[in-house]
Amino acid sequence: MTDVAFWQGNQALAQGALAAGCSFFAGYPITPSTDVMEEMAKELPLRGGKFIQMEDEIASMAATIGGSIAGRKSMTASSGPGISLKQENLGLAYMAEIPLVLVNVMRGGPSTGVPTKISQMDVMQARWGTHGDHGTIAYSPSSVQECFDIAIKAFNAAERYRQPVLILSDEVLGHMREKVVIPPAGSYEIVERKRPCTDKAKFIPYLADPEDDIPAMASFGDGYRWHVTGLTHNDFGFPSAKEDEVEKNIKRLVRKINRFRDDIVEYETLAIDDAEIVVLSFGTVARSSIRAVNEARRRGIKVGHFRPVTLWPFPDKEIYQIAKKSKIIIVPELNCGQMVLEVERAVHGKTKVIGKSLVNGELFTPDEIFKSIQEVA
Amino acid sequence: MPNPEVLKWLRTQFFPHMWCPGCGHGVILHAMLRAFVDLDMKPEETVIASGIGCSSRMPGYINACTVHSTHGRSLAYATGIKMARPELTVVDVMGDGDCSAIGGNHFIHACRRNIDITAIVMNNNIYGMTGGQASPTTPHGAIATTAPYGVIDSSFDLCRLAEGAGATFIARSTIANPKQCEKLIVDGIKHKGFSVIEIISSCHTQFGRRNKFRTPIDNLNRIKDASVPFAKAQGMSKEELAGKYVTGEFVNIQSPEYTEQYSRLVDRLKGGSR
Ligand SMILES: Cc1ncc(C[n+]2csc(CCOP(=O)(O)OP(=O)(O)O)c2C)c(N)n1
Ligand code: SF4
Numbered sequence: 070m071t072d073v074a075f076w077q078g079n080q081a082l083a084q085g086a087l088a089a090g091c092s093f094f095a096g097y098p099i100t101p102s103t104d105v106m107e108e109m110a111k112e113l114p115l116r117g118g119k120f121i122q123m124e125d126e127i128a129s130m131a132a133t134i135g136g137s138i139a140g141r142k143s144m145t146a147s148s149g150p151g152i153s154l155k156q157e158n159l160g161l162a163y164m165a166e167i168p169l170v171l172v173n174v175m176r177g178g179p180s181t182g183v184p185t186k187i188s189q190m191d192v193m194q195a196r197w198g199t200h201g202d203h204g205t206i207a208y209s210p211s212s213v214q215e216c217f218d219i220a221i222k223a224f225n226a227a228e229r230y231r232q233p234v235l236i237l238s239d240e241v242l243g244h245m246r247e248k249v250v251i252p253p254a255g256s257y258e259i260v261e262r263k264r265p266c267t268d269k270a271k272f273i274p275y276l277a278d279p280e281d282d283i284p285a286m287a288s289f290g291d292g293y294r295w296h297v298t299g300l301t302h303n304d305f306g307f308p309s310a311k312e313d314e315v316e317k318n319i320k321r322l323v324r325k326i327n328r329f330r331d332d333i334v335e336y337e338t339l340a341i342d343d344a345e346i347v348v349l350s351f352g353t354v355a356r357s358s359i360r361a362v363n364e365a366r367r368r369g370i371k372v373g374h375f376r377p378v379t380l381w382p383f384p385d386k387e388i389y390q391i392a393k394k395s396k397i398i399i400v401p402e403l404n405c406g407q408m409v410l411e412v413e414r415a416v417h418g419k420t421k422v423i424g425k426s427l428v429n430g431e432l433f434t435p436d437e438i439f440k441s442i443q444e445v446a
Numbered sequence: 447m448p449n450p451e452v453l454k455w456l457r458t459q460f461f462p463h464m465w466c467p468g469c470g471h472g473v474i475l476h477a478m479l480r481a482f483v484d485l486d487m488k489p490e491e492t493v494i495a496s497g498i499g500c501s502s503r504m505p506g507y508i509n510a511c512t513v514h515s516t517h518g519r520s521l522a523y524a525t526g527i528k529m530a531r532p533e534l535t536v537v538d539v540m541g542d543g544d545c546s547a548i549g550g551n552h553f554i555h556a557c558r559r560n561i562d563i564t565a566i567v568m569n570n571n572i573y574g575m576t577g578g579q580a581s582p583t584t585p586h587g588a589i590a591t592t593a594p595y596g597v598i599d600s601s602f603d604l605c606r607l608a609e610g611a612g613a614t615f616i617a618r619s620t621i622a623n624p625k626q627c628e629k630l631i632v633d634g635i636k637h638k639g640f641s642v643i644e645i646i647s648s649c650h651t652q653f654g655r656r657n658k659f660r661t662p663i664d665n666l667n668r669i670k671d672a673s674v675p676f677a678k679a680q681g682m683s684k685e686e687l688a689g690k691y692v693t694g695e696f697v698n699i700q701s702p703e704y705t706e707q708y709s710r711l712v713d714r715l716k717g718g719s720r
Contacts, residue, residue: 124555128522135526289511290531298514
């Protein structure tokens, strides 16, 4: 039986996580992400899962990693300053290859910014927020249904690629109510992390399978003994500063995402085939853009829309193909021009790219985007 | 030579260890492993978490489930692990800087929650790893690289801090009394709830050298001379106790443990009552 619910985006993220098998949540309240935490506080104890309110976001990130090391699908959620606080421990999760999901319900910054209003200022932070090199997977939903679906996808990617996966939602989506169709359990894919099948005494915790560059992960308490560290390490998981081992470690962290880039990248297009003008936007902004594109089409303007669903890896190859056929790409975003930099990189000069930024805490209206289309038509 | 039971707990392939010869932290490692042997603990069911510092390199040498986390945050990692799998025995080892400077917030909240983790604070009164900067436990007037004219801050009494925050087992020993360290660690692990065992350690390299205690032996003697058993301290004035290390068990009370309370909550919900 397919169920239908009428949820807010934040609630749908929590429900999607539960549908993916999440059984551990550690968090600290912050607007506009708190509802994710509150939903988990209500649901997890009812299902025998673990919920804990920590003393801050640093601790929440750390405890979430702890939950995953002990074998549970784990999640935390935050916004703005809280996401900044999580960065150091997020880095440990990349380094030690700990699967988890980090939800960022974006609000304006820097610093306390505008807690109660929408923004998309964390695009680059999602990619480069913690220090050091690593691959990044970050999804951006644009409807409440997609919040639910992406929560499942994010857990699957975290488990498959053994690393943190980010979801970049925003204040408007987080608090907007929409219909969600809940697929029956068993009708959607659920991925579990690769478990070691070797003799416990012979287990080499970071020996990656050459097939996928991903080592199997044992949980604490399952009879395996291993060492988790944020230091660069060898295959045995022990600290190493030897040049070859350091390089091997870091390169694999980056490569394990790069090589599956095509499997991970997701995007959605609308009326793109004959489009001379392309609007390229993500998240809630895409809703306004799509409305504007539809309106412009009705008036005979050859315009299409491209929506990255994964902000990272960025759909650059796909955008390049579109750039070859179009005259201009307009990139509206709620920041001073972050994703537009990636678009410029992706098009390799094949087309003109113009950014359109809004940072007053409001969302672009379809009319504003329509005007931008008209200006270049 | 440690006894063979203790050796079984070590990743001996990494010896010699990274600590300076004569560093106090090794005494604590040995006492802790003897406590594990006394308690007949199983390495596969034992988690040792640490932060960053000379002290925090300890888990790397222990053949169990070990986490070398980030500076000051180990108790938050340990809390996640314990919460996810309460059946595991979780021990957290920290330096004084780790525990009470950058990790102070996590420390007081772990005490408050009374989660069943044994925290061992290896207090050498200095930041050893980074080269001798002042820590929150560096004594008033002592020299550190960031206090070249003497520390003007007041220092923390970690045991009293833990008591104020609600830890239910609190004790202190020193590396001059390894037998007592072992006994207190045994009692701390057996205790159901958050246990804090502060062990006064020594860093002749970064603390002693600048403060007229050049050698490991000078430091050991300094610690010995400053140690006062809890019972004796009861009859001493505040002035007499200044600069002393009061040792022994200070707090040992039964109070609901966090993960047990959580599982009772889950059971209650299963029964249909909220
Ligand atoms: C976030 C962060 N800040 C600073 C450091 C640098 N750092 C490494 S160890 C350390 C102090 C260690 O002192 P303590 O915890 O007392 O342990 P000890 O080395 O004396 O055993 C510092 C400041 C770090 N690793 N991470
Ligand atoms: S610097 Fe100090 S704390 Fe670090 S290993 Fe040497 S003696 Fe020990």
